Amino acid sequence: MEKAQIFELIKKEVLTEWRQRYAINGMLLYLISTIFVCYMSFNLKAGVIDNITWNALFWIIILFTSVNTVAKSFIQESQGRQLYFYSIASPEAIILSKVIYNTTLSVLLALLGFVFYGLVMSGGVWNIEGMDYGYFLLAIILGSMGFASCLTMVSAIASKAQNSTSLMAILSFPVIIPLILVVIKLSKNAMDGLDRASSTDEIITLLAINTITLAVSYILFPYLWRS
Numbered sequence: 001m002e003k004a005q006i007f008e009l010i011k012k013e014v015l016t017e018w019r020q021r022y023a024i025n026g027m028l029l030y031l032i033s034t035i036f037v038c039y040m041s042f043n044l045k046a047g048v049i050d051n052i053t054w055n056a057l058f059w060i061i062i063l064f065t066s067v068n069t070v071a072k073s074f075i076q077e078s079q080g081r082q083l084y085f086y087s088i089a090s091p092e093a094i095i096l097s098k099v100i101y102n103t104t105l106s107v108l109l110a111l112l113g114f115v116f117y118g119l120v121m122s123g124g125v126w127n128i129e130g131m132d133y134g135y136f137l138l139a140i141i142l143g144s145m146g147f148a149s150c151l152t153m154v155s156a157i158a159s160k161a162q163n164s165t166s167l168m169a170i171l172s173f174p175v176i177i178p179l180i181l182v183v184i185k186l187s188k189n190a191m192d193g194l195d196r197a198s199s200t201d202e203i204i205t206l207l208a209i210n211t212i213t214l215a216v217s218y219i220l221f222p223y224l225w226r227s
Helices: 002-019 021-046 051-070 079-088 091-120 133-158 164-192 196-226
Strands: none
Touching: 002 021, 002 091, 021 051, 021 091, 051 091, 051 133, 051 164, 091 133, 091 196, 133 164, 133 196, 164 196
16 A cells, blocks of 8 residues: 555656656756856866866765755645645655655756766866776765755755745755765765775765665654654
8 A cells, every 4th residue: 555655656746847847947957057167167267177176066066956856845845735645645655755756856867967067077087097987876876865865854854844945954964964975985986996895885884874864764754744
């Protein structure tokens, strides 16, 4: 029963996003325009940027894209719609459907940003000798999953307050910082072409963060939903 509810709720999210295409178009515009600003700021004058700067800029762009993508998860839902969902679906199905949808959307946007960013920023990722592209893509997937799961729960908490947008920014900061530090370390190892064994700790940490966040959301969201 819960699986059917999750599927239907994800379907609802997709249909809502399709009907309100301005939202996804706004995310794409934000992603592309931010990358273009980086290109104008660095490449036209310096001609090339080093790997550390390239990596840091990339994750800053992905982080803020994820925030804009996930922030609307619960904040955009009216009280009447939340009451309707409360009557037809379990809270566990609601939070899981939100996390799955936001994770999928965040990963797709991050991969698109990676391709466009690598093409636009000359001297970037496509010209790095010995780079481990497999592990860099793994960092993108795990990082996007972490951003989506953390921010989805923060969005649910913030939606219960009056000034939800400001509260989300405050609550997400201490949650995201440890995650992005590990992701930057993993992607930097991949860019440097280090042995894969040297990144095992970072991968285990990211998997643990994602698992713990999902478990905490699944356990605590029903109590939050009833309030």
